[in-house]
Amino acid sequence: MVDAVVTVFLERLLNTLVEEGRVVNEFRDQFEKLQDELQLMQCFLKDADKQKRKNQTLHGIMAKLRELIYESEDILADCQLQSREDNQFSNGCLARIYPPNLHFQNQTGKRLRKINEKITDIKQSIMSYLGPSITNDMGRIDACNDQMPRWSSPVYDHTQVVGLEDDTKKIKDWLYNADVGILKIGIVGMGGLGKTTIAQMVFNDREIEDRFERRMWISVSQSFDEEQIMRSMLRTLGDASVGDDRGELLRKINQYLLGKRYLIVMDDVWSLDGNWWSRISEGLPKGNGSSVIITTRLVEVLTKMEVSKARMHKPDILNSNNSWLLFRKIAFAASGGDCTKPELEKIGKEIVQKCNGLPLAIKAIGGMLLYKSHYHEWKRIADNFRDELGENDDTVMPSLQLSYDELPPYLKSCFLSFSLYPEDCVVTKEQLVHWWIGEGFVPLRSGRPSTEAGEDCFSGLTNRCLVEVVEKTYNGTILTCKIHDMVRELVIKMAENEAFFKVTGRGCRHFGIDTKMDPKQLAANHKLRALLSTTKTGEVNKISSSIANKFSECKYLRVLDLCKSIFEMSLTSLLSHIGFLQHLTYLSLSNTHPLIQLPPSLENLKNLEILNVSYSQNLKVLPPYLTKFKKLRVLDVSHCGSLEYLPKGLGRLSNLEVLLGFRPARASQLDGCRIAELRKLSRLRKLGLHLVWVDEIGDSEVSALVNLQQLQFLTISCFDSHGSGLVDKLDKLYPPPELHELCLQFYPGKLSPAWLNPISLHMLRYLWISSGNLAMMDEAFFGENNSAWKIEGLMLESLSDLEMEWKMVQQVMPSLKIVNASWCPNLVSFPIEDVGFRGGVWAKGENRR
Structure with missing residues (x-):
C-alpha cells in the first residue's frame, strides 16, 4: 500500500x-x-x-x-x-x-x-x-497517476440477483410446510457461493413477510457471544434489553414470540458447539409454523444444530449462462449490461470461466473491469488472474486480491478502513467519508468539494462490489454498508501487512474504539492517525479512564470519532485534553453523553475540517471560537434539542460544504447567527434548517438561500414551530433554482409554498414531504404553460390532511420513477405496490383510496 x-x-x-x-x-x-x-x-x-x-x-x-x-x-x-x-x-x-x-x-x-x-x-x-x-x-x-473514476456514483442496482430463483423457491416451499415444533433449515456451502443472499431473498420476500408475524435476522459470525445473540434478537423485536441476565433475556424473547409465527435467520454460524443453540431454542415457543434458517460453511454445524439432512440445502455454483449474465450486468453496467465491444466478449468469458461459478468472485472481477475499457487492460487482468489462481486454488480470494491490487492508490486506503470494524458490523457511509476526508485519503483536485469527492470514493468501492449496501433512502442514497466475510479476510490480511491496523494496536496507525479494548493497545503508540468508535448498531462504548487518558498522548492524531460513547471520567476533562491534539481534522462527539458544552481548550483545533456533535440533546451553546475554524467543511449540529442558535459570525466559514441543524438566532439573541449569514457560504452543498419562530427570518433575509448556487440538498424542518406568521416567511424563502433534492418536515402551512413549482425549482429531482399540516398543493405546484417537473422520486409521509389525485401528479411529473406514500389517507388513486405499476413507480402505505 x-x-x-x-x-x-x-x-x-x-x-x-x-x-x-x-x-x-x-x-x-x-x-x-x-x-x-x-x-x-x-x-x-x-x-x-x-x-x-x-x-x-x-x-x-x-x-x-x-x-x-x-x-x-x-x-x-x-x-x-x-x-x-x-x-x-x-x-x-x-x-x-x-x-x-x-x-x-x-x-x-x-x-x-x-x-x-x-x-x-x-x-x-x-x-x-x-x-x-x-x-x-x-x-x-x-x-x-490514477484519476477519479468515470462512474463516481452507483451505476447498477446492487440488489440484482442472478440464478438463485430455484434456491429461494425451494426454501420457501419448506417454510410453507412447517407445522409442529420449530422447523430448522440449513443452507451450506463454501464462501462466496451466495448462501446469505439466498437467505436474504427469502427473508425479504413479500409472501414470507406476510406469513410470519415476527422476523429476526441475527449475524452470528466466528467470534460470537451467546448473550449478545439474545440481545440482538431482542433488539430486532424493539427491546434494548440493557442490564438483563441470560435467563431474563430468554424469558423476554419467549414473551415477544408467544402465540406468534416467527422466522429467525442465524447467518454465518461457525461454532461446532451446539449447546448455545440448544439453550436458546429450548426457550423459544414451538408450533404455528415457526422456523429457523441457518447459513454456514460447515455441514457439521447443521448437524450440531439438529437440522435434518432432508432440510439441508447446498446451492450449486452458477452455470456458464448465469455466470456470464451476472458478469455482464456489472462489468457493462454503464451500457445497461450489454457488451458493446465484441473484442471484450471472448476475453471476458475466459475470465468468468476462471471464477468457477462463484457469485462473489464474478462480482469482484466484474466490478473491477467496470473501470477498464480497453482490450489490453482486460488482457492484462486475465493474465494476472491466471497467475493468482496458480498461487491459490481458492477461486474467491484470487479475484478479491486482484481487485485490491487494481484499486487506485486513494481507494486502497479507503478500502483498508474496513479492517477496524468487527465482523458483520454495519458501518455508516457518513463516518467512513468523514474519516477519509479527515486523513487526506480523498484526492482534492480542481477545487472539487471534499464531501462530494469522498462520496465518489465510496461509490468506487460499491461499484467494484467490494462493499455491500445495507440501507438506502427512498431515492437510492446509501446510508449504511458492510463487507462480505471473505472480503474481510483479505482486508484484515492486507491491513496487518501494511501496519494500517493490527488487533494488538501496537505499531499501527489506525485503531477502533470499543468497550473491550485494553489500555495497552494504545500505550506508547505515537504513530496513531485515527481512533474511531467501531461499536455495532444498538451498542454503546463504555470507555474507562485509563483508556480515555491515552487519547491525548497520540500527538499526530488526525481523526477522533467518539460517537456512542460513555466515559468513566468527566467528559469536560477529556475534551480539555483533546485540545492539545492540534493536528486533529475530524472530531465526532455524536451521541456522546452528557455533552453540555465545548471547553475553551478546543479553540486550539485550528486544523479542524469536520465537527459532528449531532444527537447531543443537552448541548446548550456552541462557543464563539467556532467561527475561527477557517478550514471547517462539515458542521453537524442536527438533533440537538437544547441548542437555541449558532454563534454569530458563522458566515466567515467560507469553506463550509455541509451545515446540518442550523438554528438561526431570533431578533433578541444578539450573540447568535442570523439566517442572512448563510449568503456568504457560497460552497454549501447540504443545508439542514430548523425554523421555529417567525422572527428567525427578517423581512430582508428571505433571499438568504436563493443565490447559493452550489446547494444541492436542502432540508427545512419546522418541528415544534410557533405562530402562523412563520408560514408567510417560508413562502418567501426561495431556495436556489439549482436545488437537486428538497425535504420539508413538519411544514406548518395548509397550502404548499408558492416557490414549490417546476419553474422555480427546474433542477429538482427528489422531493420528500413528511408530517405537518399540509392539506393542499398550491396551484403553481402543478405547473403552468405545459411546464413539468423533472422529479424522479417522490416521498409523501404522515400527511393526514393532504388531498391529491394520482392523475394530476402523473401529468406534471412525467419522469417519475419512485413513489413512496405512507400514512396519507386522503391521497386519491395512488398506485399500490401489489399492482406492480408499470414504469417502476410504487407506493406503500395504509388507508389509501
Whole structure:
C-alpha cells in the first residue's frame, strides 16, 4: 500500500507548498526534492507493492519507505503548526519576544536531509528488484497517476440477483410446510457461493413477510457471544434489553414470540458447539409454523444444530449462462449490461470461466473491469488472474486480491478502513467519508468539494462490489454498508501487512474504539492517525479512564470519532485534553453523553475540517471560537434539542460544504447567527434548517438561500414551530433554482409554498414531504404553460390532511420513477405496490383510496 501512502502525502505536500508558510518555505528545497523523488517513483510503486508479497527483501524495503513517508508527513504537519504560531506573533514587539524556534529548525533540517538520502537509496534498490524495464516506465508518469473514476456514483442496482430463483423457491416451499415444533433449515456451502443472499431473498420476500408475524435476522459470525445473540434478537423485536441476565433475556424473547409465527435467520454460524443453540431454542415457543434458517460453511454445524439432512440445502455454483449474465450486468453496467465491444466478449468469458461459478468472485472481477475499457487492460487482468489462481486454488480470494491490487492508490486506503470494524458490523457511509476526508485519503483536485469527492470514493468501492449496501433512502442514497466475510479476510490480511491496523494496536496507525479494548493497545503508540468508535448498531462504548487518558498522548492524531460513547471520567476533562491534539481534522462527539458544552481548550483545533456533535440533546451553546475554524467543511449540529442558535459570525466559514441543524438566532439573541449569514457560504452543498419562530427570518433575509448556487440538498424542518406568521416567511424563502433534492418536515402551512413549482425549482429531482399540516398543493405546484417537473422520486409521509389525485401528479411529473406514500389517507388513486405499476413507480402505505 506504499503507493497509497505516497499519493496521500504528495497531495498534502503540494497543497502545503502553495500556502507558503514561513517555516515551510525555509525547508522548501528539501520538500521539493522529496516531492520530485516520490513523483518519479509513483509509476513503479504499484508493481513493487504487488511483488513484495512474494519477495521478503522487497517487502522490508517498502516497509522502510512507508515509515519514511509517514515521518515526512509528521514533519510537514509540525512545520504548518510552527508557521501558524509565527503568524500570531509576527506584528510589532511580539516578533522580538518570540524569535523563531532555532532548535526546531536545526532538527527539522537534519531529519529532512536524512530522509531524502534514504529515499534516494530506496528508489535505486526498488528499481534493481523490478528489473531494467522500470526505466522505460519512468517517462510515463502522467499515465500512472490514477484519476477519479468515470462512474463516481452507483451505476447498477446492487440488489440484482442472478440464478438463485430455484434456491429461494425451494426454501420457501419448506417454510410453507412447517407445522409442529420449530422447523430448522440449513443452507451450506463454501464462501462466496451466495448462501446469505439466498437467505436474504427469502427473508425479504413479500409472501414470507406476510406469513410470519415476527422476523429476526441475527449475524452470528466466528467470534460470537451467546448473550449478545439474545440481545440482538431482542433488539430486532424493539427491546434494548440493557442490564438483563441470560435467563431474563430468554424469558423476554419467549414473551415477544408467544402465540406468534416467527422466522429467525442465524447467518454465518461457525461454532461446532451446539449447546448455545440448544439453550436458546429450548426457550423459544414451538408450533404455528415457526422456523429457523441457518447459513454456514460447515455441514457439521447443521448437524450440531439438529437440522435434518432432508432440510439441508447446498446451492450449486452458477452455470456458464448465469455466470456470464451476472458478469455482464456489472462489468457493462454503464451500457445497461450489454457488451458493446465484441473484442471484450471472448476475453471476458475466459475470465468468468476462471471464477468457477462463484457469485462473489464474478462480482469482484466484474466490478473491477467496470473501470477498464480497453482490450489490453482486460488482457492484462486475465493474465494476472491466471497467475493468482496458480498461487491459490481458492477461486474467491484470487479475484478479491486482484481487485485490491487494481484499486487506485486513494481507494486502497479507503478500502483498508474496513479492517477496524468487527465482523458483520454495519458501518455508516457518513463516518467512513468523514474519516477519509479527515486523513487526506480523498484526492482534492480542481477545487472539487471534499464531501462530494469522498462520496465518489465510496461509490468506487460499491461499484467494484467490494462493499455491500445495507440501507438506502427512498431515492437510492446509501446510508449504511458492510463487507462480505471473505472480503474481510483479505482486508484484515492486507491491513496487518501494511501496519494500517493490527488487533494488538501496537505499531499501527489506525485503531477502533470499543468497550473491550485494553489500555495497552494504545500505550506508547505515537504513530496513531485515527481512533474511531467501531461499536455495532444498538451498542454503546463504555470507555474507562485509563483508556480515555491515552487519547491525548497520540500527538499526530488526525481523526477522533467518539460517537456512542460513555466515559468513566468527566467528559469536560477529556475534551480539555483533546485540545492539545492540534493536528486533529475530524472530531465526532455524536451521541456522546452528557455533552453540555465545548471547553475553551478546543479553540486550539485550528486544523479542524469536520465537527459532528449531532444527537447531543443537552448541548446548550456552541462557543464563539467556532467561527475561527477557517478550514471547517462539515458542521453537524442536527438533533440537538437544547441548542437555541449558532454563534454569530458563522458566515466567515467560507469553506463550509455541509451545515446540518442550523438554528438561526431570533431578533433578541444578539450573540447568535442570523439566517442572512448563510449568503456568504457560497460552497454549501447540504443545508439542514430548523425554523421555529417567525422572527428567525427578517423581512430582508428571505433571499438568504436563493443565490447559493452550489446547494444541492436542502432540508427545512419546522418541528415544534410557533405562530402562523412563520408560514408567510417560508413562502418567501426561495431556495436556489439549482436545488437537486428538497425535504420539508413538519411544514406548518395548509397550502404548499408558492416557490414549490417546476419553474422555480427546474433542477429538482427528489422531493420528500413528511408530517405537518399540509392539506393542499398550491396551484403553481402543478405547473403552468405545459411546464413539468423533472422529479424522479417522490416521498409523501404522515400527511393526514393532504388531498391529491394520482392523475394530476402523473401529468406534471412525467419522469417519475419512485413513489413512496405512507400514512396519507386522503391521497386519491395512488398506485399500490401489489399492482406492480408499470414504469417502476410504487407506493406503500395504509388507508389509501
